[in-house]
Amino acid sequence: xxxxxIKLLTLFLLLNVSVKAQETSFNxxxxxxxxxxxxxxIYLSFDKPYYNVGDTLWxxxxxxxxxxxxxxxxxxxYVELFNDSLxxxxxxxxALNNGxxxxxxxxxxxxxxxxxxxxxxxxxxxxxxxxxxxxxxxxIGNVGxxxxxxxxxxxxxxxxxxxxxxxxxxxxxxEAVGLKDLEISLSNNGKKLxxxxxxxxxxxxxxxxxxxxxxxxxxxxxxxxxxxxxxxxQSVIPIILQDADQLDLQFMPEGGYMVNDIFGRVAFKAITAxxxxxxxxxxxxxxxxxxxxxxxSTHKGMGSFYLMPKIxxxxxxxxxxxxxxxxxxxPLTRQQGTTLRIDQFSKPDSLYVYIxxxxxxxxxxxxxxxxxxxxxxxxxxxxxxxxxxxxKLTKLDFPDGIIHFILISPDQQPLNERQVFINRDxxxxxxxxLNKNNYLPRDSVxxxxxxxxENGLPLSGTFSVSITDDGQVNRNNETNILSHFLLQSDxxxxxxxxxxxxxxxxxxTLLALDHLLLTQAWIGYKWDEVLKKELYPKxxxxxxxxxxxxxxxxxxxxxxNINLTLMAMGKNIFVTDTTSNAEGVFRFTDLPYLDSAAxxxxxxxxxxxxxxxxxxxxxxxxxxxxxxISKVKPWYMNTDTTTLRYYKEKAKMPxxxxxxxxxxxxxxxxxxxxxxKLKRFIEKTAWDARFFKNINEDELKKNSGKKLRDLLYEKxxxxxxxxxxxxxxxxxxxxxxPGYRNYFIGNSLISHIMIDNINTHLAASGIDDQYNSNxxxxxxxxxxxxxxxTNELILNTLNxxxxxxxxxxxxxxxxxxxxxxxx
Numbered sequence: 129x130x131x132x133x134i135k136l137l138t139l140f141l142l143l144n145v146s147v148k149a150q151e152t153s154f155n156x157x158x159x160x161x162x163x164x165x166x167x168x169x170i171y172l173s174f175d176k177p178y179y180n181v182g183d184t185l186w187x188x189x190x191x192x193x194x195x196x197x198x199x200x201x202x203x204x205x206y207v208e209l210f211n212d213s214l215x216x217x218x219x220x221x222x223a224l225n226n227g228x229x230x231x232x233x234x235x236x237x238x239x240x241x242x243x244x245x246x247x248x249x250x251x252x253x254x255x256x257x258x259x260x261x262x263x264x265x266x267x268i269g270n271v272g273x274x275x276x277x278x279x280x281x282x283x284x285x286x287x288x289x290x291x292x293x294x295x296x297x298x299x300x301x302x303e304a305v306g307l308k309d310l311e312i313s314l315s316n317n318g319k320k321l322x323x324x325x326x327x328x329x330x331x332x333x334x335x336x337x338x339x340x341x342x343x344x345x346x347x348x349x350x351x352x353x354x355x356x357x358x359x360x361x362q363s364v365i366p367i368i369l370q371d372a373d374q375l376d377l378q379f380m381p382e383g384g385y386m387v388n389d390i391f392g393r394v395a396f397k398a399i400t401a402x403x404x405x406x407x408x409x410x411x412x413x414x415x416x417x418x419x420x421x422x423x424x425s426t427h428k429g430m431g432s433f434y435l436m437p438k439i440x441x442x443x444x445x446x447x448x449x450x451x452x453x454x455x456x457x458x459p460l461t462r463q464q465g466t467t468l469r470i471d472q473f474s475k476p477d478s479l480y481v482y483i484x485x486x487x488x489x490x491x492x493x494x495x496x497x498x499x500x501x502x503x504x505x506x507x508x509x510x511x512x513x514x515x516x517x518x519x520k521l522t523k524l525d526f527p528d529g530i531i532h533f534i535l536i537s538p539d540q541q542p543l544n545e546r547q548v549f550i551n552r553d554x555x556x557x558x559x560x561x562l563n564k565n566n567y568l569p570r571d572s573v574x575x576x577x578x579x580x581x582e583n584g585l586p587l588s589g590t591f592s593v594s595i596t597d598d599g600q601v602n603r604n605n606e607t608n609i610l611s612h613f614l615l616q617s618d619x620x621x622x623x624x625x626x627x628x629x630x631x632x633x634x635x636x637t638l639l640a641l642d643h644l645l646l647t648q649a650w651i652g653y654k655w656d657e658v659l660k661k662e663l664y665p666k667x668x669x670x671x672x673x674x675x676x677x678x679x680x681x682x683x684x685x686x687x688x689n690i691n692l693t694l695m696a697m698g699k700n701i702f703v704t705d706t707t708s709n710a711e712g713v714f715r716f717t718d719l720p721y722l723d724s725a726a727x728x729x730x731x732x733x734x735x736x737x738x739x740x741x742x743x744x745x746x747x748x749x750x751x752x753x754x755x756x757i758s759k760v761k762p763w764y765m766n767t768d769t770t771t772l773r774y775y776k777e778k779a780k781m782p783x784x785x786x787x788x789x790x791x792x793x794x795x796x797x798x799x800x801x802x803x804x805k806l807k808r809f810i811e812k813t814a815w816d817a818r819f820f821k822n823i824n825e826d827e828l829k830k831n832s833g834k835k836l837r838d839l840l841y842e843k844x845x846x847x848x849x850x851x852x853x854x855x856x857x858x859x860x861x862x863x864x865x866p867g868y869r870n871y872f873i874g875n876s877l878i879s880h881i882m883i884d885n886i887n888t889h890l891a892a893s894g895i896d897d898q899y900n901s902n903x904x905x906x907x908x909x910x911x912x913x914x915x916x917x918t919n920e921l922i923l924n925t926l927n928x929x930x931x932x933x934x935x936x937x938x939x940x941x942x943x944x945x946x947x948x949x950x951x
Contacts, residue, residue: 154495155495163502164663167194167501169196170253170617171609171613173592174187177602178267180774181239181240181268181269183235185235187207187231189205189248190590194501194502196613201252201671202670203673204221204223205249206248206251207219208247208750208754209246223673241269244266245265246264247261249751250669251669259620262612263758266760271775271778275775277764278762280293282294282367289339290338291367293312294333294334295335296333297334304328306330306332307330308327309356310325311324311354312324312336312352324336324338351366366761366765374400377456380395380396381395382432382469383467383544385459385462386458386459386461388461389436389437393434393469394458395646396408398425404428406429408425409447413443421434423445430644432646437461439463443458444456464487465486465489466494466537466543466544468483469481472548473638473639477524481533482516483496483510483518492513493509493511494535494537495509495536498532498534499534500529500532530645531548533548547649549614549615549645551641556589557579558577558578560578561575600777602770602771611629615644620648675719677714680712680742685712686708688711689733690708690731690739691706691707691731691732691733692716692731693705693732695729695922696725704716805935806818809937809944814879816940817937818937822933823934832927832928835924836924836926852872853865868911870916871916873943876941877943878944880907881923883922883949884947892915931949933948
């Protein structure tokens with residue numbers, strides 16, 4: 129949605145500013161870049177903030193464009209689950225409808241207790257780096273008789289280089305774990321650095337000091353407490369202390385840099401070793417040790433101060449850290465240059481933009497751009513011949529969210545940047561109405577939801593709703609969909625308690641948000657990439673469910689006009705065709721969305737014979753392994769009563785009833801064996817079938833890496849490939865001739881291979897041969913060459929790990945394979 133510059137530039141021209149927008153080369157390059165690289169933003173909404181082993185984690189996904197409109201460019205996203213060792217546990221491919229999708233992870237009993245992280249992204253988002261992926265960490269508990277609850281107090285003594293540790297251990301019944309012989313160790317990535325043997329008091333309390341030696345304490349270290357008599361009883365406590373001597377104090381001048389003799393604002397941020405903010409205060413001194421101003425953080429270690437730098441002076445910050453005086457040099461000032469300062473607090477409805485230039489930079493034809501998402505919403509020509517221009521902009525003409533201001537030089541180079549946040553406090557009012565006041569057990573509860581905007585007008589939208597017990601689930605999350613889309617999705621790095629910035633409209637909150645943008649949003653575009661002449665996206669936006677690739681001949685040149693057949697195997701078997709174009713490129717488009725599908729492609733030339741060509745499929749390239757996981761406090765450490773109640777209730781429930789399992793499923797699994805399974809196979813597939821052999825799930829798991837065909841050679845005596853003799857009657861003369869290659873057991877043909885109750889004949893020719901209607905027991909398998917090539921593809925594509933059961937039946941003249949896959 130392009131905004132009218134005439135409407136937007138409803139401003140007071142206090143100095144030399146032209147409202148006539150110019151289509152400059154720099155502006156054209158930005159427009160071209162944004163057209164080629166439109167951004168996407170992704171968010172996942174979960175049903176709970178924490179889980180127990182045996183739960184199902186449900187989520188709804190939202191993929192939006194950079195301007196927060198519904199995304200129609202991408203039709204699938206990738207959602208990955210990692211444990212606290214950065215190991216990928218599971219992944220999902222989620223189909224989208226207008227940017228919306230749904231999915232779940234079964235948190236099976238095989239998962240261990242600990243912290244986990246979900247990461248989500250589209251293939252297109254990989255063009256912009258992992259900073260803009262969605263990432264959320266949470267805790268999974270596994271409550272049992274051996275569970276300990278930990279109240280932990282830790283204090284770092286920097287001078288002695290020790291940790292003072294006081295821990296109280298209780299069980300789920302709130303009984304003290306007293307007089308226990310314990311081993312306490314300090315570990316890093318599973319490696320023990322030091323240990324001590326202690327005994328808890330009768331009240332379950334441990335008090336000790338742990339010497340650190342030369343070790344630096346960061347958020348990556350843990351304390352491990354183990355019961356010496358029962359090693360299975362243990363708790364892991366993250367070190368929440370930081371080395372008192374470690375503090376990174378960074379200074380970031382507004383607009384990019386300080387210029388001598390120009391009054392400007394300098395922001396700062398103090399962070400500890402784990403990236404968390406720490407409050408700090410001190411003084412700014414010049415190289416003559418004269419105090420020129422003071423500074424003090426206002427929120428999460430961030431703040432700002434004003435400074436008029438002078439020629440010949442350098443500046444440093446002095447502050448106290450752990451009782452010691454510290455000094456940090458400020459960035460060097462520039463002799464000549466321009467500055468960009470924005471004041472959004474003097475008037476609640478306006479932005480004041482101050483642009484200044486030193487003597488040698490007082491020129492005409494500067495350009496000020498304002499961008500939101502992928503759109504340039506302001507372009508004004510600035511005249512700095514008098515050294516100063518001031519603009520007053522109306523906030524109502526800007527969208528909510530981050531606005532990126534850029535000052536461009538007359539020779540089309542970016543000079544200064546500043547990001548500000550517009551928050552008009554637009555809200556959705558949600559009213560709910562139940563269909564009745566009282567309910568009986570197992571009643572259905574009807575809920576009517578009415579939404580209006582801030583003016584009381586009806587508002588349409590898409591919503592995610594989860595029903596939880598507020599006596600067990602604490603929803604005081606640090607992030608939400610508002611803070612993510614308006615703030616986190618535009619900034620690199622971790623934002624502490626992002627939702628807090630939207631909790632109210634107090635001046636102190638708005639100032640803290642401005643400090644966040646002055647520091648964490650100090651760096652904007654990578655202009656070297658934007659200004660490149662030739663720049664193309666590496667990762668495609670995945671529209672539709674397609675499989676694409678190319679064919680090359682033996683000389684590695686494109687192979688045109690080759691017929692390709694794509695076959696999907698598993699629960700839903702289907703076949704589709706296409707032909708390679710003049711460049712050898714092929715596309716199978718609008719494929720159905722299947723769960724855990726395995727595909728095979730076979731090729732033939734125009735005469736229908738098997739073609740010789742190399743098949744290159746454009747396969748999805750997943751993002752690089754996750755490199756950072758936020759620390760999450762274990763649920764059992766200093767836990768609140770609401771969370772504790774949730775896990776205690778879970779402990780009372782049998783694990784197979786805690787969720788609608790995806791291992792067993794909603795109903796109790798009924799395994800059809802023996803005569804019942806045989807009876808069904810006879811009725812549906814082969815009237816003369818008798819049980820011959822079974823390869824069960826345990827055997828398949830033991831051979832998980834083998835191709836299915838290799839496994840059949842190994843497990844079934846006489847399994848082979850041969851050429852049958854078929855009987856032909858011509859002109860009244862009966863004789864036999866060689867048929868087509870096929871699978872055999874001994875001298876008998878394998879007539880049918882059934883995959884999840886579907887005959888592979890259907891995949892080969894689109895026709896099921898209806899064996900049961902042929903009372904003479906003949907099979908079309910021997911007469912159709914495509915059936916063998918189809919079976920060959922299936923048995924060479926599926927691995928033993930893809931299969932749950934193989935049963936072999938023997939008929940009067942043929943054998944039958946009944947294969948059940950895990951899909």
